[in-house]
Amino acid sequence: MQVYNFYLFSRHGTCLYYREWQRTRPGSDTQQEQQNLIGLLFAVKQLCRSLAPANDDSLPIDTATRYMPRGPSNFCSYSTEKYQLHCFESSTGLRFVLTTSPTASDLTRILQRVYREAYVECAIRNPLYTLGTSIVSESFRKRLDSVIRTLAVESTVFRPASEKALRGNGSPATKS
Amino acid sequence: MFEPSGERASTSQSGRSSSATSVKTQDTLPSAGFNVAALAKIGEQAFQRGELVSAELVALTYGALVRQLFLDYQAPEDVNEELERIGYNIGLRLVDDFLARSAAPPCRSFQATAEIVARVAFRMYLGVSARPANFAADNTAYSILFDTNPLAEFVEVPDAVANTLWYSNIFCGVIRGALEMVQFSVRASFTRDMLRGDECNEIRVCLLRELEETVPLDKET
Numbered sequence: 571m572q573v574y575n576f577y578l579f580s581r582h583g584t585c586l587y588y589r590e591w592q593r594t595r596p597g598s599d600t601q602q603e604q605q606n607l608i609g610l611l612f613a614v615k616q617l618c619r620s621l622a623p624a625n626d627d628s629l630p631i632d633t634a635t636r637y638m639p640r641g642p643s644n645f646c647s648y649s650t651e652k653y654q655l656h657c658f659e660s661s662t663g664l665r666f667v668l669t670t671s672p673t674a675s676d677l678t679r680i681l682q683r684v685y686r687e688a689y690v691e692c693a694i695r696n697p698l699y700t701l702g703t704s705i706v707s708e709s710f711r712k713r714l715d716s717v718i719r720t721l722a723v724e725s726t727v728f729r730p731a732s733e734k735a736l737r738g739n740g741s742p743a744t745k746s
Numbered sequence: 747m748f749e750p751s752g753e754r755a756s757t758s759q760s761g762r763s764s765s766a767t768s769v770k771t772q773d774t775l776p777s778a779g780f781n782v783a784a785l786a787k788i789g790e791q792a793f794q795r796g797e798l799v800s801a802e803l804v805a806l807t808y809g810a811l812v813r814q815l816f817l818d819y820q821a822p823e824d825v826n827e828e829l830e831r832i833g834y835n836i837g838l839r840l841v842d843d844f845l846a847r848s849a850a851p852p853c854r855s856f857q858a859t860a861e862i863v864a865r866v867a868f869r870m871y872l873g874v875s876a877r878p879a880n881f882a883a884d885n886t887a888y889s890i891l892f893d894t895n896p897l898a899e900f901v902e903v904p905d906a907v908a909n910t911l912w913y914s915n916i917f918c919g920v921i922r923g924a925l926e927m928v929q930f931s932v933r934a935s936f937t938r939d940m941l942r943g944d945e946c947n948e949i950r951v952c953l954l955r956e957l958e959e960t961v962p963l964d965k966e967t
């Protein structure tokens with residue numbers, strides 16, 4: 571499995587951090603790409619919610635009767651022939667996005683680790699960091715890299731065989 | 747291609763063993779009826795996992811802070827306000843630390859925040875047990891009650907300000923900041939304090955409004 575790039579979006583949709591590893595085709599306009607991506611994620615979230623059944627038992631009674639449930643969406647990934655995009659949204663609205671080759675399994679756990687071990691440790695706990703600004707910390711990059719490196723090791727060991735059945739065919743397929 | 751029904755979507759997910767899935771199953775309990783013992787356990791485990799700091803050190807440092815604020819501001823009302831503001835800034839950051847480390851189930855409603863804040867967050871950060879109570883009929887307010895206040899150890903409030911100063915007002919700010927980050931704008935205030943001779947500490951949390959997620963606007967248009 572190859573890991574292409576990583577984005578971290580704030581709750582207001584600005585890109586706080588961007589890093590690429592094995593990106594073979596560089597984007598022409600990074601800013602535009604980030605804007606398009608966050609637009610896509612917002613749209614997918616809205617769509618997933620509006621398609622969800624209203625009487626969802628997993629929701630508390632008072633919100634279940636409402637049209638849109640609150641909180642982060644459980645949308646976790648879509649895949650195409652060429653790549654797979656993984657997303658984890660925290661309750662505070664941060665979005666951790668990772669793109670990989672389409673042979674990856676569920677990476678929510680890895681993105682939660684990025685949240686816990688990189689973002690909380692190096693941004694939230696850094697008194698010099700102002701919330702909502704882009705992250706320039708070198709230690710953030712190191713921690714992010716070390717989490718992604720464990721992924722490279724794990725993925726060869728723990729890849730479920732049934733994952734192949736869920737592939738989309740060219741067009742984005744959502745599993746939410 | 748979207749999964750047409752919620753049921754199928756959930757079965758396709760249940761095969762994976764991710765922590766997100768297990769969090770989701772905890773949320774299947776009705777909101778007010780979170781499994782209380784389980785929440786307390788989550789809080790306790792997070793408390794154990796975290797770095798522990800001597801409670802006396804915290805109490806003494808906090809006492810020094812309040813005293814210094816008194817010297818700077820004189821009026822107890824201003825001190826209350828400043829403590830609340832400090833707490834608010836702590837809360838804005840603390841909530842991410844909390845969500846990342848506690849593995850608490852997500853708050854889907856305002857009542858759910860009562861359970862999570864009282865049973866998990868108080869346990870995790872202060873090592874004390876708190877309980878939600880006095881829910882308003884329309885679910886827009888609740889109280890958090892706790893009997894032990896680690897900040898108020900060794901504290902004697904001078905008589906002159908005993909009825910105006912809320913010594914631990916920083917908690918109110920933390921709660922306001924943290925809940926604002928999860929889209930609930932609230933007002934939190936102490937209503938009872940054991941330093942004033944009340945039988946327990948009570949923080950009243952009132953919902954002002956639920957914030958809506960802001961959709962990023964295209965800068966070109």
